[in-house]
Amino acid sequence: MMNRLNRNTKMWRRTKLFFAAFFCLSIGATSCKKKFNPNGKDVLPPGSIMSSGGIDTFKVHTYTELEDSINSMDPEFNLLGSYNDPVFGKMEASFYTQLTLSGFSPDFGDLNDLVIDSAIMAFEYGGYYGKLNTQLFEAYEILDDLSRDSSYLRTSTVQVGTQNIIATGNNEGLIKPNTDKPAIVGNDTLKPQLRLPIDHTFARHLLEVAQTATSDNTFLEEFKGLHFKVNNPTFSSGEGGILYLATSKAASKLTVYFTVDNKQSKFDFIITNKAVDFNHIEVDNTNTKVEQVLNDPSLGDEEFYAQAFISRAKIEFESINDLPKNIIVHEATLEIPTNYFEGDPHYISGEVIASAKLFEDDERKYVVQTVAFNKSKKAYVINVRTYVQNILKGEIQNNGIYLSPKRYNTSAERIIFNGANSTYKKQPKLNIVYTEL
Numbered sequence: 001m002m003n004r005l006n007r008n009t010k011m012w013r014r015t016k017l018f019f020a021a022f023f024c025l026s027i028g029a030t031s032c033k034k035k036f037n038p039n040g041k042d043v044l045p046p047g048s049i050m051s052s053g054g055i056d057t058f059k060v061h062t063y064t065e066l067e068d069s070i071n072s073m074d075p076e077f078n079l080l081g082s083y084n085d086p087v088f089g090k091m092e093a094s095f096y097t098q099l100t101l102s103g104f105s106p107d108f109g110d111l112n113d114l115v116i117d118s119a120i121m122a123f124e125y126g127g128y129y130g131k132l133n134t135q136l137f138e139a140y141e142i143l144d145d146l147s148r149d150s151s152y153l154r155t156s157t158v159q160v161g162t163q164n165i166i167a168t169g170n171n172e173g174l175i176k177p178n179t180d181k182p183a184i185v186g187n188d189t190l191k192p193q194l195r196l197p198i199d200h201t202f203a204r205h206l207l208e209v210a211q212t213a214t215s216d217n218t219f220l221e222e223f224k225g226l227h228f229k230v231n232n233p234t235f236s237s238g239e240g241g242i243l244y245l246a247t248s249k250a251a252s253k254l255t256v257y258f259t260v261d262n263k264q265s266k267f268d269f270i271i272t273n274k275a276v277d278f279n280h281i282e283v284d285n286t287n288t289k290v291e292q293v294l295n296d297p298s299l300g301d302e303e304f305y306a307q308a309f310i311s312r313a314k315i316e317f318e319s320i321n322d323l324p325k326n327i328i329v330h331e332a333t334l335e336i337p338t339n340y341f342e343g344d345p346h347y348i349s350g351e352v353i354a355s356a357k358l359f360e361d362d363e364r365k366y367v368v369q370t371v372a373f374n375k376s377k378k379a380y381v382i383n384v385r386t387y388v389q390n391i392l393k394g395e396i397q398n399n400g401i402y403l404s405p406k407r408y409n410t411s412a413e414r415i416i417f418n419g420a421n422s423t424y425k426k427q428p429k430l431n432i433v434y435t436e437l
Helices: 200-212 216-222 289-295 297-301 318-322 385-392
Strands: 015-021 060-066 078-085 089-097 115-130 135-142 160-164 183-185 188-190 193-197 226-230 240-245 253-260 263-270 277-284 303-307 311-317 327-337 351-356 366-374 379-383 401-405 414-418 429-436
Touching (some): 078 135, 078 226, 115 200, 135 193, 200 253, 200 263, 289 297, 289 303, 297 303, 303 401, 311 327, 318 385
Parallel strands (some): 060 303
Antiparallel strands (some): 015 429, 089 226, 115 193, 135 160, 183 188, 253 263, 303 414, 311 401, 327 379, 327 429, 351 366, 351 401, 366 379
8 A cells, every 4th residue: 555645755756646537637637746655665676767757638438238148047035026216117026946845755644635724935035125015926837847957047937837826815915025024933933034825726736746756856847846926017116126035045935734634734845055946037127217328328427327137337448548558556446436325225235246358359257356335435446456457568458347236146236326427426536546667
């Protein structure tokens, strides 16, 4: 770290501090010169001569890019619900998952004598995004095999049956989630759950399949899994929410409660880490600011966006290429402010991933850094020193930096960034400190 307060050193003759807001400065602006004593005596060899030349104009462009082919298999959370975002538009989340047996070849006795008391599909909450409005939950039996060898994307679907297996007699599927209220199951008090009542006829069918299954594979040959979704009217702007369901938790399971020979019992169908599952996400940005920026990237200089599963924010600063090549970069800090207010149900991402294409023809993005949200600055502050230095050394290309929520394929998070020409108080800025040999 450079000590900018110590001006007494004689080892260094001159350094330069470059500060650039993310808008075009005048070409004729005067360079800012500043003396300081860098920590670490071996940064430059003794007697090195510093140049006073430099560039003080950074041309920067901010916009949003759509993403496709986003993997949605084996997520941290399965997502369920819908909401209408005032800036991003409509998002709806559903998921597909296998269930397996809690025990093989269970003996339920004569199923003709068995009475189904109830059946509940329970999901432990892992959080939510948006608001906890009432939603109509549905579930359908999967008809196609789910395979771990397949590449399931956020747009992937598989064939399902037409019969909703959530009990519908008294609008049981119409539920207002409560992520704070503990679930009382028998004599046990459990963490809050989404509890969906299952149709008794379907529950009996599951017991029939389970009784003849000698392994998970034989069970999955007969029962492929379930697709959970919502069937909501379009929420008004700012309403609705996406639930984060921790389906791999032990409390997340389908339990059939039954009575046979006057004895009450139960059997669990569980979701293990081995189960194949994936999220399906639908987004409609029609007639939104996001759609305008996607259609006209120049508008991103006012405001630009990132949304889980769908899009990433992009920052380009071509003028980095104009810096002298014979320099050592001591600091390079990229600060990206956000348009966010405390208490917004569409809360800011706690962390973002800063990534880059190291070469233009490379389809992959390499992580530059994971960055936590800076509450005091209301911005993400990214250390890009190594990235800038490697560009100047010619080891990588200057293809810009992408920003996206860290939980990009397992959340509903989105971020509004102030653009280079934002009318808000703070715009993106880049601060570079270097020494020229």
